[in-house]
Amino acid sequence: MRxxxxxxxxxxxxxxxxxxxxxxxxxxxxxxxxxxxxxVVLSASVLSGIVSLLTSIAGIPEEKTTEVYFCNGDxxxxxxxxxxx
Numbered sequence: 569m570r571x572x573x574x575x576x577x578x579x580x581x582x583x584x585x586x587x588x589x590x591x592x593x594x595x596x597x598x599x600x601x602x603x604x605x606x607x608v609v610l611s612a613s614v615l616s617g618i619v620s621l622l623t624s625i626a627g628i629p630e631e632k633t634t635e636v637y638f639c640n641g642d643x644x645x646x647x648x649x650x651x652x653x
Contacts (some may be wrong), residue, residue, distance in 0.1 A: 579624035583617040590616040 591613045598604040 575624075575628065578628050579621055582624060582628065583620040586620040587613040587617040 591609050594609045594612050595601075595604050
């Protein structure tokens with residue numbers, strides 16, 4: 569049975585990363601920062617987040633691995649392990 573809490577957390581993280589990548593791409597398409605159409609950046613980013621969530625319904629690899637530290641509530645111990653080791 570699917571662990572929905574972990575799925576929503578993993579899908580949410582994936583969607584946020586997708587939204588950030590989309591925003592960077594749309595902002596980078598403008599010649600100068602003053603020419604950025606922020607409404608387009610926002611709408612494209614939100615749309616990419618929605619599409620990412622819908623795509624995650626088919627399956628999300630992060631759900632089956634231990635890569636999603638923040639979903640397990642173990643972020644502090646993982647961060648300390650990376651610093652120590």
